[in-house]
Amino acid sequence: MLIDDKKSAEDCHRSRCPVSCILEIIGDKWTLLVVRDLFFDNHTFKDLQASPEKIPTNILADRLKRLELSGLVRRELYQQRPKRYAYYLTEKGLDLEPVMRSLIVWSNKHIADTIKLEDILKE
Amino acid sequence: MLIDDKKSAEDCHRSRCPVSCILEIIGDKWTLLVVRDLFFDNHTFKDLQASPEKIPTNILADRLKRLELSGLVRRELYQQRPKRYAYYLTEKGLDLEPVMRSLIVWSNKHIADTIKLEDILKE
DNA sequence: CCGGATCCGGTCTGATACTG
DNA sequence: CAGTATCAGACCGGATCCGG
Numbered sequence: 001m002l003i004d005d006k007k008s009a010e011d012c013h014r015s016r017c018p019v020s021c022i023l024e025i026i027g028d029k030w031t032l033l034v035v036r037d038l039f040f041d042n043h044t045f046k047d048l049q050a051s052p053e054k055i056p057t058n059i060l061a062d063r064l065k066r067l068e069l070s071g072l073v074r075r076e077l078y079q080q081r082p083k084r085y086a087y088y089l090t091e092k093g094l095d096l097e098p099v100m101r102s103l104i105v106w107s108n109k110h111i112a113d114t115i116k117l118e119d120i121l122k123e
Numbered sequence: 124m125l126i127d128d129k130k131s132a133e134d135c136h137r138s139r140c141p142v143s144c145i146l147e148i149i150g151d152k153w154t155l156l157v158v159r160d161l162f163f164d165n166h167t168f169k170d171l172q173a174s175p176e177k178i179p180t181n182i183l184a185d186r187l188k189r190l191e192l193s194g195l196v197r198r199e200l201y202q203q204r205p206k207r208y209a210y211y212l213t214e215k216g217l218d219l220e221p222v223m224r225s226l227i228v229w230s231n232k233h234i235a236d237t238i239k240l241e242d243i244l245k246e
Numbered sequence: 247c248c249g250g251a252t253c254c255g256g257t258c259t260g261a262t263a264c265t266g
Numbered sequence: 267c268a269g270t271a272t273c274a275g276a277c278c279g280g281a282t283c284c285g286g
Contacts, residue, residue, distance in 0.1 A: 028150070107141030107144050114139050207249080258277075
């Protein structure tokens, strides 16, 4: 995995379209779910794995790697032996908050029974 | 195609997570690109096909169907013989504007050389 | 020629098993 | 616990075909 999507990346850069370019990074089924969990204080591999969508371990590992490569996530060693890492959003990652927020607002308005933003943000 | 993703949909509904739910609709590589083009006054199949990302015709047809089923897009007959349809965002679809906007803002800030929002919105 | 539908090879996903 | 390996099958996307 982690093949470089060379062709898409070229397309993106050539067109210089901001939508196309960001979708190269977060435009798949799982990445934004991982970002969501990182926003809501899940930081270890285990925590991230425990989300209701049950992300497969290999996909999770791959997405974390990609997010790190893109500079949205940074790894931090929190235990020496055995080595354990926690994952945190960088500033660049945290800047996705308006995206997250607008997605939630839309869902709350248009999809019945989704958990309300106000309830989520009680932290 | 257009298989119903039954399992994911169940997961989404069970968790009631707004992020998860909206990603069921727009969380793939192409859908948001189609939405982008609809925002920027491309409405025929041909127009949509002409975007720099060169979406394959079968994928485009599939995404338009899904978007219609989700109620984000409506089709309008604009020519009788041969039948020709134009695609428009519904109100629900237009409500994605803040999502679109936040994505563009993020790209402008973090990805070099992407076309600026101000330039795009000169319409 | 336009708007798709169909076919098909290759890639990626994701369930499971496995390792340190 | 935190990942890596494996592998069948789903899905993507390129090419082609077809009705109007």
